[in-house]
Amino acid sequence: MIDDGVLMNSPYTPGIAAQRLGSDELAKNFADLHAPLDRHEAMVAADRCYFCHDAPCITACPTDIDIPLFIRQIATDTPEAAAKTIFDMNILGGMCARVCPTEDLCEEACVRELAEGKPVEIGRLQRYATDTLMAKGEMPFTRAPSTGHKIAVVGAGPAGLSCAHRLAVLGHDVVVFDAMPKPGGLNEYGIAAYKSTEDFAAREAEWLCSIGGIEIRNEMVLGRDIALDDLEKDFSAVFLGMGLGGVNALSVEGDDKGGVEDAVSFIRTLRQSDDLSALPVGRNVVVIGGGMTAVDAAVQSKLLGADNVTIAYRRGRDAMSASRYEQDLAASSGVKLLFNVMPRAIHGNGTSAEIELEYTSTEGGTLKGTGETIRLPADQVFRAIGQTLHSDEGLTLEGRKIAVNETGRTSRVGVWAGGDCASGGDDLTVTAVAEGRDAAMDIHASLQG
Amino acid sequence: MADLTTDFLGIKSPNPFWLASAPPTDKEYNVRRAFEAGWGGVVWKTLGAEGPPVVNVNGPRYGVIYGKDRTVLGINNIELITDRDLYTNLEEIKRVKADYPDRAIIVSIMVPCEEEAWKAILPLVEDTGADGIELNFGCPHGMSERGMGAAVGQVPEYIEMVARWCKKYYSRPVIVKLTPNITDIRKPAEAAKRGGADAVSLINTINSITSVNLDTMSPEPSIDGKGTHGGYCGPAVKPIAMSMVSEIARNPATHGLPISGIGGVTTWRDAAEFITLGCGNVQVCTAAMTYGFKIVQEMISGLSQWMDEKGHTSIQDFMGAAVPNTTDWQYLNLNYVAKAQIDQDLCISCGRCFAACEDTSHQAIAMSDDRTFTVIDEECVACNLCVDVCPVEDCITMVALEPGTVDPRTGKVVQAEYANWTTHPNNPAATAAE
Numbered sequence: 001m002i003d004d005g006v007l008m009n010s011p012y013t014p015g016i017a018a019q020r021l022g023s024d025e026l027a028k029n030f031a032d033l034h035a036p037l038d039r040h041e042a043m044v045a046a047d048r049c050y051f052c053h054d055a056p057c058i059t060a061c062p063t064d065i066d067i068p069l070f071i072r073q074i075a076t077d078t079p080e081a082a083a084k085t086i087f088d089m090n091i092l093g094g095m096c097a098r099v100c101p102t103e104d105l106c107e108e109a110c111v112r113e114l115a116e117g118k119p120v121e122i123g124r125l126q127r128y129a130t131d132t133l134m135a136k137g138e139m140p141f142t143r144a145p146s147t148g149h150k151i152a153v154v155g156a157g158p159a160g161l162s163c164a165h166r167l168a169v170l171g172h173d174v175v176v177f178d179a180m181p182k183p184g185g186l187n188e189y190g191i192a193a194y195k196s197t198e199d200f201a202a203r204e205a206e207w208l209c210s211i212g213g214i215e216i217r218n219e220m221v222l223g224r225d226i227a228l229d230d231l232e233k234d235f236s237a238v239f240l241g242m243g244l245g246g247v248n249a250l251s252v253e254g255d256d257k258g259g260v261e262d263a264v265s266f267i268r269t270l271r272q273s274d275d276l277s278a279l280p281v282g283r284n285v286v287v288i289g290g291g292m293t294a295v296d297a298a299v300q301s302k303l304l305g306a307d308n309v310t311i312a313y314r315r316g317r318d319a320m321s322a323s324r325y326e327q328d329l330a331a332s333s334g335v336k337l338l339f340n341v342m343p344r345a346i347h348g349n350g351t352s353a354e355i356e357l358e359y360t361s362t363e364g365g366t367l368k369g370t371g372e373t374i375r376l377p378a379d380q381v382f383r384a385i386g387q388t389l390h391s392d393e394g395l396t397l398e399g400r401k402i403a404v405n406e407t408g409r410t411s412r413v414g415v416w417a418g419g420d421c422a423s424g425g426d427d428l429t430v431t432a433v434a435e436g437r438d439a440a441m442d443i444h445a446s447l448q449g
Numbered sequence: 450m451a452d453l454t455t456d457f458l459g460i461k462s463p464n465p466f467w468l469a470s471a472p473p474t475d476k477e478y479n480v481r482r483a484f485e486a487g488w489g490g491v492v493w494k495t496l497g498a499e500g501p502p503v504v505n506v507n508g509p510r511y512g513v514i515y516g517k518d519r520t521v522l523g524i525n526n527i528e529l530i531t532d533r534d535l536y537t538n539l540e541e542i543k544r545v546k547a548d549y550p551d552r553a554i555i556v557s558i559m560v561p562c563e564e565e566a567w568k569a570i571l572p573l574v575e576d577t578g579a580d581g582i583e584l585n586f587g588c589p590h591g592m593s594e595r596g597m598g599a600a601v602g603q604v605p606e607y608i609e610m611v612a613r614w615c616k617k618y619y620s621r622p623v624i625v626k627l628t629p630n631i632t633d634i635r636k637p638a639e640a641a642k643r644g645g646a647d648a649v650s651l652i653n654t655i656n657s658i659t660s661v662n663l664d665t666m667s668p669e670p671s672i673d674g675k676g677t678h679g680g681y682c683g684p685a686v687k688p689i690a691m692s693m694v695s696e697i698a699r700n701p702a703t704h705g706l707p708i709s710g711i712g713g714v715t716t717w718r719d720a721a722e723f724i725t726l727g728c729g730n731v732q733v734c735t736a737a738m739t740y741g742f743k744i745v746q747e748m749i750s751g752l753s754q755w756m757d758e759k760g761h762t763s764i765q766d767f768m769g770a771a772v773p774n775t776t777d778w779q780y781l782n783l784n785y786v787a788k789a790q791i792d793q794d795l796c797i798s799c800g801r802c803f804a805a806c807e808d809t810s811h812q813a814i815a816m817s818d819d820r821t822f823t824v825i826d827e828e829c830v831a832c833n834l835c836v837d838v839c840p841v842e843d844c845i846t847m848v849a850l851e852p853g854t855v856d857p858r859t860g861k862v863v864q865a866e867y868a869n870w871t872t873h874p875n876n877p878a879a880t881a882a883e
Contacts (some may be wrong), residue, residue, distance in 0.1 A: 040519075041518050043518075044517055044518045046517070047518065050799045050801060050840050051801070052798075052799040052800050053799070053800030053801060053803050053816075054800055054803065054816075054820075055800075056798065056820070075517065111797040111798055111799040112797070113799045114798070115797040115840070115841065238726075251629035421877035
C-alpha cells in the first residue's frame, strides 16, 4: 500500500498509471455504496410498508419474494424469519439485495413510489435481513433424504449456485464445474467492488454450500476440461449456467492497440486485487457501451483516479440498459455520459491515444452514422458492448443464446440451462437465480418421474 | 388574533393550557420554567399530609408504548405523590404564585379519608394564595393501596364526603379529579357535584401494564425483576378520556358542571376537541414530558390560528359545541345511507381496502386484473373500514345517498325523514309510529 505522503502519481499523470490516488482515498471510494441499515433504521424503513394486498413488488421481483411479509417480519424485530422468507425464493438474496436494480424492479412497483416518489427501501431492508441471518452463520434449510441422484451443474454463478442449492435441499448430490478459481461467477468477478464489499460473494458462496451435498470443482471449462456428453453419462441431469464467456469485439480500426481492453477483464482484475493502488488506469478513459458493465467499468476507473472518464453509447439515454439510477451514479461520480456516438477508430502509435467517434441517428429503426465525428483523448478504451456464449455445445439456440422453455429445458433431453447463457429473461443476477431455482424444481420433478 | 384567556371557576389564565399534577409540576424550579415557557397554569404535584413524605421506588418509574420510530404513544408511571416535605412545597407555591399572579396555580391534595386530615391541610394550602385545589381521587397505584387516590375515587360516597369537607374548610374553588378505573364515570361526577365541588377534572391515569419483558418474564417497568400496574397516559388514552368527558357533559345531573379535560392532549387540536366536548380548559402532562415545556407555543399558536379561521373570538365561543351532537346509539339516524367512493386519481393501488373488506367485512370492493379497486354499492354498508385503512387521505370517502334514490344494497328508497332504533320495526321495544 502506498502512503498518501509518497504518492507517485496523480489523476493528471499521462498515460496508464497506478497509484493515482492514495490508499485512504481509494478505501473511501470503494467502500459500501449504501451503508447497511442498523436495527432502528430498518424498523423505521419497514414501518413504511403498507403490506399491500397481492403486492405489486412481489410481481415485479423475478424471484417472487414475499416482500410485504419479510418487511413485516423485520418490523416485528424478527429479521431472521424475514431472511428465511427471502431465502425460500432466492438463496442469493444477500447479493441481490446489493446488486439488484431495485429501481427498475420491486421499488419501481412499490405503491409509495407512485404515491410520493419514495418507495419503501426494499433492497436495503432485504440486506438487513439477510446480513443478520448470515452473520450468525445459520443455514435455514435442511436437506431431504438422499434421492441417490447426482446432478452436474456447469457454472458457479448465480444460476448455477441457485440451482445447486435447491437440488441439494431436495436431496440430490450436486457437482458444480466452474471455469474460474473461485465460485460466484459475475458476483465474484463481474460486479463493481463497492456493491460487494468485504468479500461478500465468496462468503455467500461458502454459506450457500454449507447446506451440504454440493461439490465445487474449480477451473473446469466446458468444452476444454469437461464434455457435455460425459456429463450426461455420469450424471442424472445436467444444468448449464456458465454465463457468457466471450466478449464482443469493437471491429474498428485500432481495436488491437495497447490500452484497448475488455471491460469485464478490467473489472475482474479489480475485483481480485488486494491493493487497488497498484492497479493501473488511464488518465483519459473511454468506455464503449451502455449497460451495467459499462457503468461499473467507468465508475471504478474514476474511483481509481482517472482524470476524465466518458461513457460513449451509440443510442440515446432512454435506450441504455443501465438504469437511470446507474446513470446518475456514474454522473455523480464524475463520469461523462456521451450519447448517440459510435466508435470509428482508435488512433495512436502502438497504444491508444485518441478515440474517434461518429455521431449517430436512428432512421426507420436503423442506426446510422451521420458522418460527423469527434475525437476524444483516450489512453484506455474499455469494450463493454456485450458478451457472447462461449460454446453452444450443439444445443438449439434462440438468437445467440441456448433456447430453453419456461422451466429451463434445452433441446437436449436431460439438459437444462439458465442464467445469462440461456434465452428468456433479463441478464440480471436475480433472473439467473430464478431460472436456476426453477430448473432445479423441474429437474427434481422429472427425476421423481 | 383570538383571545385565549380562560376563566375557569373564576380563575383567570392567559390560555387554557395547564400542566397537570405530575412530575413536571413537582417543584418551584420546574413550575417557573413552565410559566416562562408560556403555560397558562399548573396543578402542583399532589401534596400529602404533614409528616415524613412518601418514598418512591429507586428503579424505573415509567414504561412506554412506542411507534416504530420510537414515537411515544403512551407512558405508564408508578410514581407516587410528592416525596418532598409538605412545608417545602407550600413555601414554594406561595413564592411562585406571588411572582406569577396572572397564572393559575392549583394545588393537588391527597390525604387520608378523615375529616381531621383535610381540616389540617386545607388552611395551610389556603395560606399559599393558590387559586384552588384539586382532589387527587385518581392515582391508581401505591396510594390507592393505602386507602387514598383511586380507592376514594371509586366510591362515590367518599367523593361526596371529602368534597363536602373541602368546601367546609377551604374558601376557593374545589376541583375533583376523577379516576377512569371505574365502570360508569357519571356516578363519581354526580357525587362530586352533590358534595359541592366546583368542577371535575378527568381523566387520571388508567391501570396498565405497558409490556412484559420476555427474557425476564417481568412486567415493565421492572424493579429488581418485579413490576406492577401503573397509570397509563399520553396520546393513546385520549379517546377514552374524551368519551368520559362527554358522558359527564351530556348527563342531565352534571350538565354544566365545569370540566378540566385531561388525557393525551398533545396538540392544539386535541385541546380544541376536549373543549368542544364541554371542557373549560385542558391539562397536559405526557406531551410536556416527551418534548419539554416549549410545546405550549405550538398549542397556543395552533389554537389561535384555528379560532381565527373559524371566527371564534374566545374559548367560550366553541366550548361544548360538540356536546349536542354526542348522543346514544339508539338515536342515530337509521335512514342515513352512505356508500364508500374511491377516487381513482388518488388511488395508489395498494389493495388494503380490498383485503380489509374482502377478508374482514362485506366483500364490497372489487379488484380488477390491473389493480383497479371499485366499490360494489350492492354490498357496501358504509362501515368506513376502507377509509380507515387507506393510506391516502381523502382517497376513499363516504358519500351520502340523496333521499329519493334507491340504496342498491337494500333496494329501498332512501327516506329524508329521521328515524332511529327506538321506532324501528325490528326493535321489540319499539313504540309504534302513530
